[in-house]
Amino acid sequence: MSEFPQATRDRYYADGVWDIDTIADLVARNAAAAPEAVAFHAGDATLTWREYDDLATRLAGAYALAGWQPGDLLAVLLTGGALTHVAYLAAQKAGLVTVGLSPRAGDAEITHLLRHTGAGALVTRSTHRGRPGEQIARAVGAPRHLVLDLVGSELLLAGDGVALPVPGLTEAAVAIEGRGLGPDELFFLNSTSGTTGLPKCVRQTMNVRKVFGPLAADAGAFGPDEVVLSALPAPYAFGLWSAHVVPAQYRYPTVLAAEFDPAETLRLVERHRVTVLAAVTSQFIMMLNSPEFAEYDLSSLRVLFTGGERVPYRRAMEFEERTGCAVLQFYGSNEAGPISLTRVDDGQQKRLSTAGRPVPGTRVRLFTPEGVPVESGPGQIATNGPGCTAGYFRDEAANRILFRPDGWLLTGDLGQLDEDGFLSVTGRTADFIIRGGHNVSALVVEEAVGGHPRVTQVAVVGMPDEVLGERVCAFVATRDGVELTLDDLRKHLADGGVSKVNWPERLVHLPVLPMGAGGKVDKPALRRLV
Template identity: 45%
Template structure:
């Protein structure tokens, strides 16, 4: 599937936005050019480009031995360590497609994405979500899903791949097989990952490598990135921001990348000092947490040159403070998992532009603005739509969702309301869909409400954003209960856990109310609820 005809693709290549080199080929080139150079580092492990290339080849052979063939779809659900990057390249070398699933996904979401993507295999680490890998196999089997479940163990000198099975405590070794004679193509389907939906379960977004190559070219230009950078990415790799910051750009630049399975502000600061990190990639919440932690004073941040951030609003005062205390320059992009980038700031922009806007529109992304079905680009305010080299291929096997994602003439829509000034700088001023942006993660309020209503005590529910000084927003659930029923937050969370709901979709506060306020049209007056919880939170913070 492609949105682009042959002439467009050729033009994208001519302009340098797309490439003929795949990520697997780039890894092999790095291994030949700088075999002893460090590719990835974690708290427990470091691996050179030569070792990375060898382990990816060895893992590909073992995956072939497990029955993965060209055209297979392989789900990868693991925390953000060195292993996930070796897995991605190994799958590519088999001519298969990666299905990236967030490490925090509940069994319901894993089952949905495995089904939606028609996966033949699932790869995890030996421990998944704090439990043995076999537990996930059992949970999936209870939902009628049986597929090859593989457990990966990696060190610089070897790869082990073992099979896990439902109700089976034994893991047995997978023997390697010959690699098929296939060659990946950078315009082919490379990765499927999930995105937050406004209703129901997540949708599956289809990616080519070349859309991320384009993003890489913009990051290099905006941040003046060069070979020899040391990058610290603390955004999960299966998702767009994490994908280019910890996988695509490091491989293309042969950069050393430091990975963290779980973010800690103190550990991030320590790693910056230890590895002389030059480029930090994080959401705003994470650098705000670093500001609030004393570690910025304890550790040497002087190597840090650029901070890439995105996924949520950048708070001006905290961003200025972070720059002053570290000497780094904060840059941001605006876009989505589906569209890629529409705009970005660069090192030549003033602090006012860098920190108060999402940057200048990329001309090749051809951004229009809409109000409903009417184009209002000339007004400078509306819902963005775009068409250019950063686009994904849309949603996998979801005609209804794709109809809403694209305009009638094939341009891809964002879910925000934006303003574009006379100089071409974009600012986000609102959202069309109801989401909470918690630490850079979009959480659909409609999904939170639907999940909560599965509890037998709840008659009606309304989820709203409540302000949070660190994460920006959290989810508060207001609930009407059935007569005589009682409910507290812990009981609700235990119910949601039993339903297989992802932890990221849990409400973090429960407010029981006799009756939800209603507007004149009988809809829940969420504005009143937002005001109520904001006032409560403000009073509680003041009391502390």
């Protein structure tokens, strides 16, 4: 059943931004046209398009023969690699909905997501991040536990400790005939990250996720021989489109690692002559900070797609200067899909200091706190377009907050449009420090502190204060690892003309800032420290 009303589907099909292709269709087409071309270079396997398609078909057949019914939900807990995408594609072919779990999800989060979604089983490798999958399944109360491993090019499958047969290709194809999910049906649930409280599940269809592909291809001026490296956790929107969808749409080989490591990512770029890198802001900064950065030949890189957090101008410019590639921002979210982006032919100032122009086919509005639209802002960013989710799964209260009554999806971001139509994200609706009744934007302070030449990472949070309610606390990592004093920072801010209301009142030095499940700075963890 479609996730969207017929009128919505008709509009986007007529506009040409949605079509009838499923991801399984795209992969099968690649397998027929270039069976021996590489689909994935990964630590667990290097798979051709034929092997990728065949393995997914056989696993889907195993699910069907084991009694799983179309519409059933499977929670998948896997680190990055070829097996992850085989598992996602197999579920689509068998008519099953994947609940994508963050590889770093803790037991409490997994328990909540299993209960909230009603997933019938937890899928893990035999060992997940050094811990037996069976132990995790018991700890989270999984109703069933499926163990999935890839040895060479052979799948191993077990259910609750009992080996399950993986059928041959012909038998599997018969078993799944007529079961595959359509492009407008629910195929994936990815949990929100970087928020406090229990995660929500975002409903995804294939057409919603496919919207990113043509936008990325146009913005990055893709050619026929691109090599993609996706450094993102696969279950989140950025990882899903960059590693699961776009390569299938354009038949590009994709380089994957089990988990992000800066030095390993640099090595993989050199080894596979990667041309398109997808990484959130924290990841490319960690690559820049790596002592190994200068040791590898990164000249193959043409484009870095980044975002997910504030992109610091100086560090993005440094990345461009040291690699020769163009740093492009893709602004959006799990819920909103793509909202705006920068392009290779945008000037560097616009490309690195804004979130780009709204993407074609997507409408953007800015609203005052009272809900009144304002022409160019500032205001809360709202969107309406073909990349927007149909809503959260089984959470009508959250959906009432996410969507205005008129159907516009509200982001948690504040922004404004300049005279050239470029969007700038100026803060978060909830990311303010209320100091003595005055709202201090964490984003504005981060921009100011991040301009110090020794600062490589910065995150700003509020710290409790008995008199003022909150004060401004900045966490930083430095280029040389030597502590930056608050006096040195304040002198830099004063010399730069930064208003004193945007000066930190406490400065905490860390070797590296903690990362959350989605690869972004873990601000809840920092708040706990203060």
